[in-house]
Amino acid sequence: MRCEEISRRLADDLNGTLDDVERAELRRHIAGCAACRAESDGLGDLWRALGEIPMPPPDSRALRARLDASVRREQQVSRPRHESRFNQWLLAAGIAALALTAGLFLGRVGAPAPASTDVVALREELRDLRHMVALSLMQQQSASERLRGVGWSSRLEGPSDEVVTALIDTLRHDQNVNVRLASIDALKRFAEREDVRRAAVDVLQTQRAPLLQMALIDFVVETQDRDAAAALRRISADTLSDQTVRTRAAWGLEHLGV
Amino acid sequence: MHAVREGDLSQLGPLFDRHHRAVYDFLVRTTGQRAVAEDLVQDVFERVLKYRATYRGESGFLPWLFRIASNARASHYRKLEPTLSWSDELDGEDESAGPERVTEDASEAARLQRALLSLRPDKRELIVLARYSELKYEVIAELLGVDVGTIKVRVHRALKELRDKFHAMEANSHAV
Numbered sequence: 001m002r003c004e005e006i007s008r009r010l011a012d013d014l015n016g017t018l019d020d021v022e023r024a025e026l027r028r029h030i031a032g033c034a035a036c037r038a039e040s041d042g043l044g045d046l047w048r049a050l051g052e053i054p055m056p057p058p059d060s061r062a063l064r065a066r067l068d069a070s071v072r073r074e075q076q077v078s079r080p081r082h083e084s085r086f087n088q089w090l091l092a093a094g095i096a097a098l099a100l101t102a103g104l105f106l107g108r109v110g111a112p113a114p115a116s117t118d119v120v121a122l123r124e125e126l127r128d129l130r131h132m133v134a135l136s137l138m139q140q141q142s143a144s145e146r147l148r149g150v151g152w153s154s155r156l157e158g159p160s161d162e163v164v165t166a167l168i169d170t171l172r173h174d175q176n177v178n179v180r181l182a183s184i185d186a187l188k189r190f191a192e193r194e195d196v197r198r199a200a201v202d203v204l205q206t207q208r209a210p211l212l213q214m215a216l217i218d219f220v221v222e223t224q225d226r227d228a229a230a231a232l233r234r235i236s237a238d239t240l241s242d243q244t245v246r247t248r249a250a251w252g253l254e255h256l257g258v
Numbered sequence: 259m260h261a262v263r264e265g266d267l268s269q270l271g272p273l274f275d276r277h278h279r280a281v282y283d284f285l286v287r288t289t290g291q292r293a294v295a296e297d298l299v300q301d302v303f304e305r306v307l308k309y310r311a312t313y314r315g316e317s318g319f320l321p322w323l324f325r326i327a328s329n330a331r332a333s334h335y336r337k338l339e340p341t342l343s344w345s346d347e348l349d350g351e352d353e354s355a356g357p358e359r360v361t362e363d364a365s366e367a368a369r370l371q372r373a374l375l376s377l378r379p380d381k382r383e384l385i386v387l388a389r390y391s392e393l394k395y396e397v398i399a400e401l402l403g404v405d406v407g408t409i410k411v412r413v414h415r416a417l418k419e420l421r422d423k424f425h426a427m428e429a430n431s432h433a434v
Contacts, residue, residue, distance in 0.1 A: 007410065007411050007414035007415070008407060008410040008411060008414070010414055011388070011395070011409075011410035011411075011413040011414045011417075012395070012410060014388075014413075014417075015388060015394075015395065017394065017395065039418075042421055043414075043417050043418070043421065046370075046417060046420065046421050046424070047389065047417070049366065049367070049370055050370065050374075050385070050389050050390075051389065052367060053287075053367045053370060053371050054367065055283060055286055055287065056286070056292045058278070058279065058282040058286075058292075058295070058296055058299065059296060060278065060279070062296075063274075063278060063296060063299055063300060064271065064274060064275070064278075066300055067270065067271065067274050067300065067303050067304075068271065070303075070304050070307060071267045071268075071270055071271070071307065074267060074307055075267055172293070172296070172297075173297060173300065202292065202293050203293070205293065206291065206293040206294070
């Protein structure tokens with residue numbers, strides 16, 4: 001084997017794709033050639049060091065929820081338009097009918113009486129429908145509809161995991177600043193959740209819109225999230241950031257006591 | 259993927275579960291930014307959904323998926339340069355951990371990742387594919403549209419360049 005052939009063989013050796021004969025041949029050459037030995041050792045060390053670089057894990061749950069929403073949207077698009085509209089109408093009518101029935105029933109039974117199983121079931125159905133409406137609105141093309149969806153989610157009692165995940169997803173990825181701002185407000189009541197706090201810090205690290213940065217700084221200060229310290233420090237030192245935002249970030253650092 | 263192509267969109271979820279981590283890994287290592295990589299993973303699977311009818315399956319699903327990921331990354335960075343957004347984690351600059359926790363290994367990992375990000379995008383991608391994707395050189399060659407011998411030579415050259423940049427950064431850090 002000549003030194004010129006080493007490059008291909010080393011690449012195979014690093015990747016573990018040499019057969020026994022080829023490997024023996026390479027080792028023989030390396031044993032008798034100081035330059036190739038140094039190259040092989042150096043690249044071997046580099047290869048190992050590359051394997052030791054840690055990576056932050058993805059937020060798989062939020063990503064999957066977002067994909068599922070895209071799939072649902074795609075499935076709706078492939079249905080006839082009138083059917084989709086009919087479904088929306090049906091959903092609205094269902095909510096109205098349930099609300100009316102629940103109202104009449106509760107009125108007849110009277111508040112002081114203990115809730116019967118029927119009433120509980122009706123309330124649950126109504127709650128599920130509200131969840132569906134909030135989730136459905138948050139996936140619409142129109143920003144104003146998505147804004148309505150975030151608004152709906154704020155009015156829900158005990159929103160499901162799916163709703164909170166959708167709100168986080170909106171904060172992370174929605175293209176409209178107003179919708180993202182609304183999602184920050186809606187997420188405040190879930191600030192004890194790890195995924196909510198992490199999303200706030202992540203978005204603070206990458207976001208450049210001053211309004212969002214200000215709202216997120218207030219959020220992390222309000223929740224006393226010390227994990228945000230590095231992001232705040234970076235913003236306060238970033239000469240390309242808006243001056244008001246930089247001042248606010250410095251204020252945030254003071255209030256976090258870091 | 260064949261089922262997705264034929265219209266059974268419910269099969270995209272399991273495909274995502276199986277492969278999103280590999281795609282994310284490729285993207286986070288080539289962009290250096292977790293949030294950007296997550297956005298791009300989403301973009302990749304939305305492209306899979308959108309262009310499902312174009313899937314032929316001749317060379318398997320993974321090369322097709324990584325080609326989409328590579329295109330998504332290139333579109334994103336047409337105007338921007340990648341930066342390392344989780345350097346604090348690599349450097350061990352976590353305030354709560356205290357300075358004694360800042361290990362040399364962590365600094366070295368951060369420096370190596372920075373050196374990787376400073377390579378030209380095609381070289382960076384090649385190293386990431388060769389080192390982390392578990393794709394064979396033959397598959398990478400097909401993905402990039404060159405013959406397998408060329409891929410091996412390019413991997414070798416890219417690694418040497420990375421090593422030189424890494425050592426230069428190391429020398430600078432000692433000099434400071």
